[in-house]
Amino acid sequence: DTEVTQTPKHLVMGMTNKKSLKCEQHMGHRAMYWYKQKAKKPPELMFVYSYEKLSINESVPSRFSPECPNSSLLNLHLHALQPEDSALYLCASSLTGTARDEQFFGPGTRLTVL
Amino acid sequence: GQQVMQIPQYQHVQEGEDFTTYCNSSTTLSNIQWYKQRPGGHPVFLIQLVKSGEVKKQKRLTFQFGEAKKNSSLHITATQTTDVGTYFCAGKGAAGNKLTFGGGTRVLVKP
Numbered sequence: 001d002t003e004v005t006q007t008p009k010h011l012v013m014g015m016t017n018k019k020s021l022k023c024e025q026h027m028g029h030r031a032m033y034w035y036k037q038k039a040k041k042p043p044e045l046m047f048v049y050s051y052e053k054l055s056i057n058e059s060v061p062s063r064f065s066p067e068c069p070n071s072s073l074l075n076l077h078l079h080a081l082q083p084e085d086s087a088l089y090l091c092a093s094s095l096t097g098t099a100r101d102e103q104f105f106g107p108g109t110r111l112t113v114l
Numbered sequence: 115g116q117q118v119m120q121i122p123q124y125q126h127v128q129e130g131e132d133f134t135t136y137c138n139s140s141t142t143l144s145n146i147q148w149y150k151q152r153p154g155g156h157p158v159f160l161i162q163l164v165k166s167g168e169v170k171k172q173k174r175l176t177f178q179f180g181e182a183k184k185n186s187s188l189h190i191t192a193t194q195t196t197d198v199g200t201y202f203c204a205g206k207g208a209a210g211n212k213l214t215f216g217g218g219t220r221v222l223v224k225p
């Protein structure tokens with residue numbers, strides 16, 4: 001299984017809602033990533049978990065809260081988002097979390113904040 | 115901080131023609147990766163270059179890492195409609211442990 005899955009595919013939420021994005025991989029990878037991608041822009045790194053510990057937080061606002069329950073699962077909890085947070089949220093995984101790893105991306109969750 | 119720039123931003127290519135896209139870093143890179151993202155899709159890993167002057171080929175795609183490890187190029191020969199998408203380079207600088215993505219080259223193919 002060389003796939004990273006993400007749910008939901010689409011999400012529309014209001015600024016007062018709380019929602020979660022989920023990501024799963026069964027490739028035995030020990031690193032998982034959250035990226036944000038705006039239209040016609042490159043993926044922008046948000047968080048990296050390596051061996052279930054948060055190793056990189058790119059100064060992301062606290063309204064985004066990551067969680068890594070185990071090495072196969074990654075969640076992104078959303079609370080009090082702003083319309084400018086609307087974007088494609090991509091999850092990725094890699095073998096160990098070094099910058100020489102090939103990253104496997106999921107299909108993404110397209111988030112719209114009203 | 116480290117910056118990775120790609121040119122051109124857009125590339126309109128006639129089917130069957132060749133083209134090259136370039137990736138330039140403000141600092142020396144320890145490695146560079148290339149990804150392709152089809153319209154409506156997600157980035158897919160193509161290749162990684164690590165050594166100075168390294169050249170790798172994948173069918174019609176040729177990837178090169180500059181001698182100074184500050185630039186890279188992707189050359190596609192005999193472009194096909196399946197080559198449509200955005201090509202991103204991503205490099206790691208000397209410090210830190212993360213990849214910095216370039217802005218991407220969006221490739222459109224005219225049949």
